[in-house]
Amino acid sequence: MAPSNGLKRVDVIFGAYASTKYLILQKSIRREKQEIIQDIIDSGLRGRGGAGFPTGLKWKFAAAQPGNEKYVICNADEGEPGTFKDREILMKVPQKMISGMAICAYVIGATKAYIYLRGEYQFMVPDLQMELDNFHEQAREMNFDLTIELRMGSGAYVCGEETALIESMEGKRGEPRNKPPFPVVEGFHGKPTVVNNVETFVNANMICRIGVEEFIKLGTQDSRGSKLFSISGDTPKAGVHELELGMKLSDFVAEFGDDDTKAVQVGGAAGFCVPRKKFDSTIIGFEGMPTGGSMMLFNSSRSMYHVLHNYLEFFEEESCGQCTPCRVGCQQLLLGIEAIKRQERPASYLNQLLKLSETMKIASKCGLGQSVANSFSSIVENYVEEMIY
Amino acid sequence: MNQIQPYVRSLADKYGRERECLLPILQEIVATEHVLSQDAMVEVAKELNLSAAEVYGTASFYSFLNTKPHGKYVIRVCKSIVAEMKGKKEIVDKLCDILKIRVGETTPDGRFTLLETNDIGWSDQEPSMLINEKPYTYLTPEKIVQIIAGYQANGKSNNHQQIN
Structure with missing residues (x-):
């Protein structure tokens, strides 16, 4: 990629090493739990769903909770308008996500995990279930005790909110709970629960593979790593693109716009609309404008x-x-x-x-x-x- | 109507009778019966030892758990802003034209229901729609004709009984 435009493409999420043998997990469960938590903290990884909570801290809190009934939930209820990056992960490299979930389960001491998949993605169930069956077989061979179940949503956007998601998994209306208590303290069935986005688990798995040092080479001080962007609207390059965080919106528009970009909606309907005059002063990342990855471009023909x-x-x-x-x-x-x-x-x-x-x-x-x-x-x-x- | 009780019981046997089993049970009923009838919800309530109001209250929260009869094929056209920009209206018009119904209606033969829905996760390939669980993307009015013809041909050889 030309360094002049400040936009750096990366290929780690979909890149090599989606091991059906779960080698990263095999390696990770021989390590000290505290060491893995410290790695995730040091990596600076923040939740990829949009809110950006430090992942390592979330794991640390859940690990520190007493009791041995704990849960890991993968939030695959991707409902933000203009977002479809999790769809690509779930269809192309589900092993990386499952491996990240399993590492999390190992670290916090959970033996039960769930994938909460949005109802609109029902068509993926046969393939995902097949991969889960493979995972369970591999886990048995490793003597690693974890069951991962699929749970389906039924067309409610609000269930992407983690406490609403938990209510829904408990068989109720998906109405958000008051916080605190946070799910890491009282989550599914009132037990400590880590809820992370699909992409967050993939990143955690990646950190365990390449190590903190390599990971922090990507992105900026406040926004470590790369990010999947769901790019749509008035663009000749609609699709999922993996980019380093911390880029200027003007560089983004130069690459993905149609030479007539009037505004970019960053972060979906729940995000912000940035007009042309602010493209140059807007940084995409936690130091500027954080996003779950939805980027909708509008040209001057749009009202x-x-x-x-x-x-x-x-x-x-x-x-x-x-x-x-x-x-x-x-x-x-x-x-x-x-x-x-x-x-x-x-x-x-x-x-x-x-x-x-x-x-x-x-x-x-x-x-x-x-x-x-x-x-x-x-x-x-x-x-x-x-x-x- | 009598067959609903053993059916619901078999689902409770399959998924369990805890509260957390409610959604999977309701989801499977909708997938096979195309509706959550009052009778079905009352039976589910009995099996799971909940009040019928609680079952209805939960079901009515979720847009995919229809408590009104739907056709065998539920068409959900994505109405996100990007879908609108890429020609959603022509797609919906074409569907209305072919099926001779408006959005929200079911064909008289009980075959198709036409709905609009929020973002289904294909903004890079709009216009898009789901028919039951299957996604269709990069739609054009011409493609719509083909797709619907496929389902119409398919439907004739299938004498699945519906519960209303």
Whole structure:
């Protein structure tokens, strides 16, 4: 890759070494648990689902909990609009993910693990089950006690929130819990539980393979490693691309745009809309704009009112309805921008809606309601005219 | 209707009777019966020792657990922003045209239900849709004609009984 554009392609996630013999796991279960935890901490790995919690700490907390009933859950409920990177991992290198889960189980002392797969990915079940059968056979040969089960979602976006996911796995409505207690203390069946994203487990497995030193060569101080990006919209290169974190958005657009890019939605409907004038000052990574990897590009033919309307319809439908700020807030934001467009409300009403979205950010119970303000304010503030006329 | 009780019992035997077995049981009923009927939910409640309201409350939370009768083939067209940009409307129009129903409706022969749904994970290959669990991507109106014709031909040789 040309170093001048500051965008570095990497090929480790899908690269070599998806061992059906689970050699990395074999090696790892002969190591000290504390040593592995320290490696994951030192690697600087942060959750790849979007929230970015340090993975090593999560494992450490769960390992430190008393008792021997603990769980590992792989969050494969990839529902963020514009995200499809986990689909590629699950279809191409599920061994790396399963191996990462098994290493986590070894480290925290769990003998039961689950993959919570979104209902939309039901078509993958036969292949995944076959790989799990292979894994169980390999684990038996290693004398390693772990059972991994598949659990299906049924079309609820909010179940990607880890506590809603756990509720759903317990056979209930997928309504988020109050935190604390966090799942590492009280998770599935009230027991210590590590919930990590598909890509996070792949990264953990990779760290055990290449070592901390190699891993931290990728990315920047605050954003170690590489990241899978789901790139879609007005781009000639739609698909999953693995890039080092810490790049400038302008470099990204130079590579993936169509020479007419007006805005990039970073992180899906729950993320932020970055207008052209801010491409150069936006860094993609935890030091700037963190993302679960969804990058939707819009060119100048697109109406940003239309984009926002689509997102709000999505949130209004997917809000679980449990807490009032999110349930009513999503409805009112949607009705509000429609009323302004029809000129039944003055343009100044936008300010009231912005305040409402701020309230939702503070008062909503989970990440769904809290993040509606991200796209709402970043689209409204940068494209006021498009909202009104 | 009588066969629902032994069927639900067999599912409870297969998955277990703990609360955490509720979703897998409901999911399998929907996959085979295309609906979660009241009778089925009452039977599940009895088997798992839950109230029927609790079973319905859980089922109604999930968009894929339909409590209203659906066709044998449920078509879910992705309505994400990227799908819209790539021509979702033409796809839906074509489906309405061929099936002679509107979004949200089921064909009179009980074969197809047409729905729109949120992002199904194929934004790089829009427009896309699911027919039951199978994804179809890079759709065009011409492709829609072929795909539906395939299911129509397939359906005729299959006399699966539906429970309404």
